[in-house]
Amino acid sequence: MSDFEASSQRPAPARILNEEQTPAQPKRQVFLREGTVILRWIFGFYDSRNLPGWKKPPGWPQIGSTWQSQKPNTRFKDVTFVAIDMDELEERNDGMPIRFHIGISILQTKDLHGLCHDPFPITGFQTNIIRSYHWAVEDSQYFAKNDSRFCFGQHECIPLSGLEGRLKELLKPFSPRILVAHGISRERIVLRRLNIDLNQIFEIDTAKAARYPLQELHDSTLRKLLQDFDIPCEGGLLHFAGNDAHFALRALLMIAVRDARRELKDLPTWVPVFEAVAQAPLPPIPLTRAEKAAIKRREREAARLQDELYQFRERWVEELERKKQPERRPSSTTSSSLDFLAYIANVRPEDGR
Known part of the structure; x- marks a missing residue:
């Protein structure tokens, strides 16, 4: 008989037999309170x-x-x-x-x-x-x-x-x-x-x-x-x-x-x-205190941006108004001076004037 056959016929250890023969633990009951x-x-x-x-x-x-x-x-x-x-x-x-x-x-x-x-x-x-x-x-x-x-x-x-x-x-x-x-x-x-x-x-x-x-x-x-x-x-x-x-x-x-x-x-x-x-x-x-503080910070930032936007709009409106104004006409004194300069520029030397 081989060693394997001999070992297969040996009785199982008592510890294993005890585990196999131990009855299942009863399920614990939940009582009505x-x-x-x-x-x-x-x-x-x-x-x-x-x-x-x-x-x-x-x-x-x-x-x-x-x-x-x-x-x-x-x-x-x-x-x-x-x-x-x-x-x-x-x-x-x-x-x-x-x-x-x-x-x-x-x-x-x-x-x-x-x-x-x-x-x-x-x-x-x-x-x-x-x-x-x-x-x-x-x-x-x-x-x-x-x-x-x-x-x-x-x-x-x-x-x-x-x-x-x-x-x-x-x-x-x-x-x-x-x-x-x-x-x-x-x-x-x-x-x-x-x-x-x-x-x-x-x-x-x-x-x-x-x-x-x-x-x-x-x-x-x-x-x-x-x-x-x-x-x-x-x-x-x-x-x-x-x-x-x-x-x-x-x-x-x-x-x-x-x-x-x-x-x-x-x-x-x-x-x-x-x-x-x-x-x-x-x-x-x-809201938590941190959330309230964050909301206040966002409100302050929004107010600052709104103020900057308002100031930019005011400058933009002023610039548009300035560009829309008609060009100023020269004064009479300035006009006479320009006419004199034009006359001098047109005088010919041979005229002897």
């Missing part, structure tokens, strides 16, 4: 029999609904989403916040319900139903040194002592409320340390609510959600509190859309409406 279930309940496609990973269905508060007798018979829970985001946070040694920026965005389900009864396609103006705010708390000098990238309204600078009152005044017309944030822990901690209660009935973390519809095992960044959902966003707009709060609500609408597309055979009539709002074009992006 509370935020996703809340969205199903709010938008009318909650099914207590379809809650993978849940031992028992949740209990729901008694909330009124939006409904009209005319078609489409869309029925939402009559609630208001309040998205909060915080950036530029500074704290004391004991953890008490002393300076930060807070973004607030507000979206009512009755406004969404109203769009479902408007003719489709929806215009850009109709999709502008998310109210957004950016407040710089105890940071009045920030915008003197930094660019304002908030593109959904005007920023404000407010004192920390006035924050709670401003929030209560802003949110007073909107109840009941659902608190929304992308990665909600920091916002929850800051509000608790400031003893500010927004009286929300639920909280939705869009980072976790997106897991099941996207079948993601881990939380996604807000940027990734915007990319996955085709929500327009310029690179420099994120990590600015007012913008992030606004984009969190757009992402929330698309989480509901993606979940409905995954779970339902017959899509609700609100799906294209939510997509139109979430994927609507952005308003004009605020």
Whole structure:
């Protein structure tokens, strides 16, 4: 028997046998998170029999609904989403916040319900139903040194002592409320340390609510959600509190859309409406300080060139006017002198004159 034949009959090493006999690893399951279930309940496609990973269905508060007798018979829970985001946070040694920026965005389900009864396609103006705010708390000098990238309204600078009152005044017309944030822990901690209660009935973390519809095992960044959902966003707009709060609500609408597309055979009539709002074009992006300075330089250069052009035109007009003037006639004295010279030139020597 040849060495090759002998080696081919030898038993395989134990390491290889173990690898071949190891069963395939079970696929990790993506569990349904509370935020996703809340969205199903709010938008009318909650099914207590379809809650993978849940031992028992949740209990729901008694909330009124939006409904009209005319078609489409869309029925939402009559609630208001309040998205909060915080950036530029500074704290004391004991953890008490002393300076930060807070973004607030507000979206009512009755406004969404109203769009479902408007003719489709929806215009850009109709999709502008998310109210957004950016407040710089105890940071009045920030915008003197930094660019304002908030593109959904005007920023404000407010004192920390006035924050709670401003929030209560802003949110007073909107109840009941659902608190929304992308990665909600920091916002929850800051509000608790400031003893500010927004009286929300639920909280939705869009980072976790997106897991099941996207079948993601881990939380996604807000940027990734915007990319996955085709929500327009310029690179420099994120990590600015007012913008992030606004984009969190757009992402929330698309989480509901993606979940409905995954779970339902017959899509609700609100799906294209939510997509139109979430994927609507952005308003004009605020100019940076460098861009504003460049515009001023171009304006000064244009003014200088305009002035030079004006001066050249004035000189050109003067030259044309000068050329158009008739030649001046010689004076009588000059004429007599010329006649005398002509006479002298014509005198002949033989004339003896």
